[in-house]
Amino acid sequence: MSDIDLHYLSQCYGRAFASCELVVPGVNRTYRLAAGGDVYYLRLYRPVGRSPAEIAFELRLLREVRPTPGLDVARPIRTVDGADCAQVLFGGVGRAACLFEALDGRPITDGPEDVALFGSALAKLHDALAGIGGGGARLLDPAALCARAAASLASISGSEAAQRAIDRCRAEMLGDPAAHGLPSGNCHGDARLANAIVQDATVGFFDFDDCGCGPYLLDLGTAAWHFALGDPSRTAALIAALLEGYGSERPLSQAERRVLPHYVKLAEVRSLLFLAEFCTLADGLWRRVLDRATNLLERELTI
Structure with a gap:
């Protein structure tokens, strides 16, 4: 059973998430999500130590990185409302969460x-x-x-x-x-x-x-x-x-x-x-x- 509300996330991102697996616990929590055969990763940002401006800079880098042969990055996905992050309730505390594309490879x-x-x-x-x-x-x-x-x-x-x-x-x-x-x-x-x-x-x-x-x-x-x-x-x-x-x-x-x-x-x-x-x-x-x-x-x- 997931500690993340999949129905809420599905509404936020316009995807029918069918499963959610915690892959990295700790200060930031990272989940692997699946929807319609596609895989995504969700990061739940730490409740302290990351300001909205810091998160926005990180996501701006990933969106604006110049296409380069031999290089790729896991790009963030905006919510259906165009926001960088969704707000997710975890342990009674609201935390910023961002969805990322999954990269293929070994x-x-x-x-x-x-x-x-x-x-x-x-x-x-x-x-x-x-x-x-x-x-x-x-x-x-x-x-x-x-x-x-x-x-x-x-x-x-x-x-x-x-x-x-x-x-x-x-x-x-x-x-x-x-x-x-x-x-x-x-x-x-x-x-x-x-x-x-x-x-x-x-x-x-x-x-x-x-x-x-x-x-x-x-x-x-x-x-x-x-x-x-x-x-x-x-x-x-x-x-x-x-x-x-x-x-x-x-x-x-x-x-x-x-x-x-x-x-x-x-x-x-x-x-x-x-x-x-x-x-x-x-x-x-x-x-x-x-x-x-x-x-x-x-x-x-x-x-």
Whole structure:
């Protein structure tokens, strides 16, 4: 039995939804819906932390992304009244909900060929999103993100070492001349293999909930961070494949290559920020999360 009113959603979107399955629980809830043989995805936005202006910017990006060979995105669908979102009652609280087209394809593997393809598609995505206005609603400023993360952790017991490590990362980034004036624009915000699929060499991206305007390295650093958390024996090869693929579409400058380690660490900082602001973790889990983060932030990363 679904916790979503399918009859109401069917009226909102002019589709006869026959089934609804929760596929991603958590802060944002994502459901797979079926109607007349077609599949859709519904995101129930978090009740706090996403303003209407931020949601509107995300959906504008997805509607205005320039058609590009080898690239696709999960596009949003308006309600029958032309609204970006429907208002759905969940747990007694009204939440914004958006319906998205389903992309066809297979998951992207962590093999070098797929990772290189993902990297080239990420560069295409940056180009296809360039020039779409409204990014002021979601500025991804590295220094501000670090400061916000350290402040958010202040209420977490035992987080002092992590806070100090974040402050050092922020100071190192601000003090590095190469970290200023980097190529910037609209970013996916959570660029990782799990947020993309591939079909016939076309990579489709979805889950732009963390999108915003900032240095393009923010997306590359996020993807590289996920590799850094995996098998250490494969990290270097996977990051090399990612950068090779990206560079085939937009070569990185020497300054970008030099400061990429800052952005791998920034991905860890952003993860801590999300957990501190929106999640409730047991003390034991917080200790493990903080220890891992502090270890990575204090390491000398070579890419």
